Amino acid sequence: MEKIARRRFLGSTLKMGALLPVLGTPAKLLIDNNDKDYTPADIPDRIILTVTPDLATSVTMNWRTAGKSGDNLVEYTVADAHPEFTANAVRVKATARAFRFGNISALNCRVTINNLKPDTLYAYRLGNESGWSEWMQFRTAKSNTEKANLSFIYLGDAQVGIRPLWSRVIRKAYAAMPDAQLIIHAGDLVNRANEDKEWGDWFAAGGYIHGSTPALMTPGNHEYIHEDGNPHLSIYWNEQFLLPDNGPANELLKGSCYFTDVQGVKIISLNTQMIEEALTEDLINRQVAWLHQTLKHNPQQWTCVVMHHPVYSTKKGRDNKKVREHLKPIFDQYSVDLVLQGHDHAYARGMDKIPLTGGAAGSRSGTTYIVSVSGSKMYETEPMEWADIIGSHLQVYHAVNITNSTLAFRSYLATGELFDAFDLVKEKGRQNELIDKRPSNK
Known part of the structure; x- marks a missing residue:
């Protein structure tokens, strides 16, 4: 049975579209005061699996090493409970790229393993005779089917x-x-785009999770620097995350604008920083045109978009007008089911009160929009017309389960208590029905 949040301060203050009381955030919660040494070594670190266009038959492995000697290798095989499974491992040479920035000198390594068996548990390790990682495990996705299951x-x-x-x-x-x-990260993984310690903290916080479940990430504004007044994606982003190369043909969108199809669901990453701060209209138009084509030729049962800046925000004055003007009409046109966002450092969701672009009076969009935060930086919120629920000063995570025509979305506090819940029910030729299942004390 799901544990339900019943704390008085939540139950008495969180109403539909209501504002949680603003609690002071101690400064110490906003500062990572540690002297952790993230100097690269012979044994691989910063190990992470990233998505490919088809997670049923492939996965990408990324890691870092000091790279003092030898080739950088992956050994992998079908996992087995008997420890002698390692004798069956296949060895593959990785691509290694020299990385020098500040006082950091390392090799960033990556390899995409193809021709894997769907729905199969694999074991792998990374490195060479100078130092190997532990054996880790991951499971490939099931083959794409007409009935979603993710x-x-x-x-x-x-x-x-x-x-x-x-x-x-x-x-x-x-x-x-x-x-x-997979695990989806909706941007602002770190606070300072080119600060190695923060990336070290991010990898350390997730530990073996990063190497066990493929990640899909989109950059936020804090993955960009503006030293010359123009936005530049962190030097770390494409060096440590190899992501699908199926986005628009533009270097400024590489590694940030892409999609994967997995078990009946298309998941699209959009780069909203390159809409809000695009240097040219052409850059916006390229992303918009690509999104049109991607959604126009979409055989998947469900469609989810991941991006950083919200179409609808949790406080007046945090309006992302360019994002809304360029993207919402497309989401409406192609009936995108779910838009997952960040940026506002609060939680919110809405669908029923959002109008359909160009629709008749009273018509609704049919797309569900979520804003979320998982770190310790919190912003104030206020009641917003679009939102069915808003919550502030809470670290949350979300579990999404899609089974054929039903998408079950559950939001949990960092302590594991159920905070919000709804189901989306899909019926061909009709807009999704949202069934509110939030706890009764909300």
């Missing part, structure tokens, strides 16, 4: 308090959903 974890901004406080959220989420097919 489970995933969704996390909003980690950004601040990554190692001391975000760690408990990703670990609790994984403990609750160890068999999730």
